[in-house]
Amino acid sequence: MEIEKSLFDNLQDFFGFDNFKGDQEAIITNVLNRKDTFVIMPTGGGKSICYQLPAxxxxxxxxxxxxxxALMKNQVDQLRAFGGRDSIAHFLNSSLTKNEILRVKQDVTEGKTKLLYVAPESLAKEDNLAFLKSITVSFVAVDEAHCISEWGHDFRPEYRKIRQVINEVGDNIPIIALTATATPKVQSDIRKNLQMTDAQLFKSSFNRTNLYYEVRPKQDVIKEIVRFIKSNAGKAGIVYCLSRKKVEEIAEVLTINGIKALPYHAGLDAKTRAETQDKFLMEDCEVIVATIAFGMGIDKPDVRYVIHHDIPKSMEGYYQETGRAGRDGGDGFCLAFYSEKDVEKLTKFMKDKPVSEKEIGTQILKEVIDYSESAVCRRKQILHYFGEKFDETGCNSMCDNCRSAKTYFDAEASLLQVLGFIKEQGDKFDDQHIINVMIGQNNQPISSYKHDSHPLYGSGKELGVNxxxxxxxxxxxxxxxxxDIDHYGLLQLTEGGKKYINNPYPIKYIINRPMEKASSDGSEDTLGQSSTLDAELLKMLKDLRKKIAKQKSLPPFVIFQDPSLEEMCTHYPVSTEELKKIQGVGSGKAMKFGAPFVELIKKYVEDNDIDRPQDLIIKSTANKSALKVSIIQNIDRKISLEDIASSKxxxxxxxxxxxxxxxxxxTKLNIGYFVDEMIDPDRQDEVYDYFKSAENDSIDGALNELGEEDYSFEDIQLMRIKFISELGN
Structure with a gap:
């Protein structure tokens, strides 16, 4: 009872809490009893107290x-604030000067320091090792323990050496390993590597009921992000990107659109990163645009949304990053954008890696693809990945899939075919192989196993891959x-599968929605709504365009293209300056054709008492402008477009x-010199005459009319550019 009493006293005196959360009390008692402890607790569950209090x-x-x-600094600052003295907690890493290191070691030796944070790289350094051997170590806490496993989302080879160092420091030092994300495979790796197979496991549920999950197709992604953030003004958020370049670009777009945003990535110096982090914590910055270098252990409870500009490399990374939203139990909106091009990019990154690493990476990425493309409850899929069962009715429509209409199909007959095939052939094949059998897709593995003569071969071709x-x-x-994750993701029958073969029953499954056709206009956003198109105004603008086109003897698309008119119907520009910000309308077009359009929109806004969403007119970035200026200058010097492309x-x-x-x-561009190089004069005249009388500027329409054997897509595109430049600008 003594431990229990002092536990609560310390919790109240030091941290100011009246009660423990979840398993905290049992975990701390286990550590105080000097037993190895393994904690799997989602972000926001209170992991750090599990080692801070017993320390x-x-x-x-x-x-x-x-x-x-960054994580160390954040936690040390908090502990010093709680404890009222700097010596209570220190960190030992490469950011310290020699004098600072001496000060740290002195405080530890004098018994003033209860927690010493060390980077895994610093741990194995000879002078640090010698120092650790000379002090009394109460226990070792391995935070972010998933870094040990190659199957974890943030594998660090240095983590593999931790056990070896602990053995050198002293005998029987207890270990507490902690992680916010660990699949059964990663759990097994952590136990084996840290030699803590007898450690007591404390595992909390991975379900974050306050988080809403949504995946959208990646179309006009930067505009969607700006609109989303604008409609959630004043709320803190994080935008994750895969590359530093994209981080910089998006941070710039947000800034010029009046959003307090800052970039954060490993290419910035430590001082800038620390300042950025502090600004975010102190609410001087609303949005952080970051690579995954940001966020581990950042204790900001009121992040209201996390946006993934690029689909993450792993489900663990996705869970960890989305888990930074709503840590205070309030709203958290998790929005990810998905495209097959991103998947191709991630696959290319793995091209040159060793075979085993590539194999692991491919399987981990496949889980993300399945999650993104599936129409099943997102929460159910996330929790299944972490080995937790979940009934989707408990989602309470807190994901886009549970909010959307679904198409079900009777799965019994097909399911029995797949389960029967696995039972008959053994656990030797992955999902792709089985799908190839069903749709009759022949390849080397199919023919080598003689599955092209199997009764099921091609039997499900008409049903399709999806x-x-x-x-x-x-x-x-x-x-x-x-x-079977250890063996290339080969499919195995479970006990449940064997029972189903013996006692089948009717079962309905949901058909996936192809991502590029899936749509989300933001009308279901729990944090804000996107704007919709004004159909009545669009008709009026098209009529005006037709009238002006007739007067000037030009095809309508030369005046303004449809996407420009559509954007006018969303943003209602009422001045030439505002019109210039519309997609496909620059200074030239605004001056030449803009006046009657602006006049019409202004009158329409007044007559219909429309509240204009001016803040949603999205400005593009300066670096794009720099590229355009350079292209114009090179064209003026008559440099071949192919050469300009190559130089850029x-x-x-x-x-x-x-x-x-x-x-x-x-803008008027004279590209005649280049067109003459590429297309002979007669063919130029033919395309020119076609566009003069064409209803629209479709390249496919032109190819149909003029013959695909005579012209390439790029030929028509080039001629369309020349045509619009000469007649419209």
Missing amino acids: LMSEGTAIVISPLI YWNSLIRQAELSDFIKK GISYEDMLKEVESIVNSG
């Missing part, structure tokens, strides 16, 4: 191994099959898009 109550100093300097993907994914979620490090296709965007915004 304060134990003789000697607890060594806390932590992967990030159907079989949906079925296998949900058979796994229903615990009929499981992936972009493809010829992207170059044409940039040139087209410049011309569509009203």
Whole structure:
């Protein structure tokens, strides 16, 4: 009872809390009893108190191994604030000067320091090792323990050496390992590597009921992000990107759109990163745009949304990053953008890695793809990944899939075919192989196992890949099959699957929605709503465009293209300056054609008493402008477009898009010199005449009319640019 009393006294005296959360009390008691302890507790569950409190109550100093300097600083600052003296907690890492290191070691030796935070890289240094051997170590806490496993989302080779160092420091030093994310495979790796197979496991539920999960197709992603943040003004959020370049670009876009945003990535110096983090914590900055270098252990309870500009590399990374929203129990909106191009990029990153690492990376990425493309409850999928069963009715429509209309199919017959195939053939095949059998897709593995002559080969071809993907994914979620993660994700029958074969029953599954066709206009956002198109105004603008086109003997698309008119119907520009900010309208077009359009919109806004969402007119970044200026200058010097593309490090296709965007915004470009190089005069005249009388500017329409054997897509695009530049600008 003495421990229990002093536990509560210390909790109240030091941290000011009246009660423990979840398993905290049992965990702390286990550590105080000098027993190895393994804690799996989601972000926001109160992991740090599980080692901080027993450290304060134990003789000697607890060594806390932590992967990030920012995380250490954050926790040491908090402990000093609670304890009222700087010497109570220190960190030992590469950011300290020699004098600072001497001060730290002196405080530890004099028994003033109860917690010493050490980076894994610093732990093995000879002078640090010698110092640790000379002091009394109460226990070792390994924070972010998933870093030990290659199957974890943030593998660090230095973490593999921790056990070896602890053995050198002293005998029978107890360990507490803590992580916010660990699949059964990662748990097993941690236990084995730290040699703590007998450690008591404390595992909390991974369900964060206050978080709303949504995945959207990646279309106009920067605009969507700006709109989302604008509609949640005053709320703190994080935007994650995979590359530093994208972090800088998005931070700049947000800033020029009046949002207090700052970039954060490993390429910035330590001082800048620390200042950025402090500004976010102190609410001087509303949004952090970051690579995954940001956020581990950042204790900001009121982050209201986490946006993934790029789909993350792993489900663990996704869970960890989304877990930074709503740590105070309030609203948390988790929005991720998904595209197949991102998946291709991530796959390319793995191209040059060793075979085993590539294999692991591919399987981990596949889980993210399945999650993104599936129409099943997102919460159910996340929790299944971490080995937790969940009934989707408990989601309470806190994910986009549970809010959307679903298409069900009778799965019994197909499910029995798949389960029967696995039973008959053994656990030797992954989902892709089984899908190839069902749709009759022949390849080397199919023919080598003679599955092209199997009765099921091609039997489900008309149902399509999406159907079989949906079925296998949900058979796994229903615990009929499981992936053998140690062996390339081969599918195995579970006890549940064997029972189903013997006693089948009708079962309905949900068909996946193809991501590029899935739509979310933001009308279901719990934190804000996006704007919608004004159909009546659009009709009026199209009529005006038609009238002006007739007067000037030009096709309507030369005046303004449809996307420009549509954006006018969302943002209602009532001055030439505002009109210039609309997509595809630059100074040239605004001056030449803008006046009657602005006049019409102004009158329409007054007549219909419309409250204009001016703040949602999204300005583009300066670095894009710099590229455009450079392209214009090079064209003036008559440099080949292919050469300009090469010098800018972009493809010829992207170059044409940039040139087209410049011309569509009203700038006149003389690209005749380059067109003459690429297309002979007769063919130029033919395309020119076609566009003069065309209803729209569709390249596919032009190819249909003029013949695909005579022209390439780029030929028509080039001629369309020349046509609009000469006639419209």
